[in-house]
Amino acid sequence: MKDNNATTFVQSELFARTFREGMALVEETANYLDGAGREASRALSRSSALSYAGSSMRLTTQLMQIASWLLVMRAVREGEMSLEEAGDVKYRLKTRDALVGDMLEAGLPPALIRLTEESSMLYARIARIDEELFTASRAETRQRDAAAQQRALLDAFGGGRR
DSSP: OOHHHHHHHHTSHHHHHHHHHHHHHHHHHHHHHHTHHHHHHHTSOHHHHHHHHHHHHHHHHHHHHHHHHHHHHHHHHTTSSOHHHHTSGGGSOOOOOOSSTTTTTTTOOHHHHHHHHHHHHHHHHHHHHHIIIIIHHHHHHHHHHHHHHHHHHHHHTGGGOO
């Protein structure tokens, strides 16, 4: 997307809804893991409890990436950060592991599985938006940089004339 489209996106109702949805999921997951999830994990077998711990850590990491991305985009929306700054690689979503996988076989609590599925779907949606917002603009920047370097080389070497 061009900068104008990205600016339009962060000002849109779609972004506002996605922001609310993401933050609500972060809060719901935190409440679950600190309350009912903690209780549910105590009733699991040793191997299931280990699986629960790993799954909850992956879920938490994924939700932190979602929240971070949403907060960066909100900073762009509010004029606290430029779109160029938000496009920096340190703010991009990282590749992720498949989270749901063997959770059913491990006998993990249905609430944890549901939260994980919701997080995975939201992450996939945000990753598509991120790709559209920032990959196209990075490709355009690389093309402009390459063209500028080519002009500089031509100028340095007499414009390619002999």
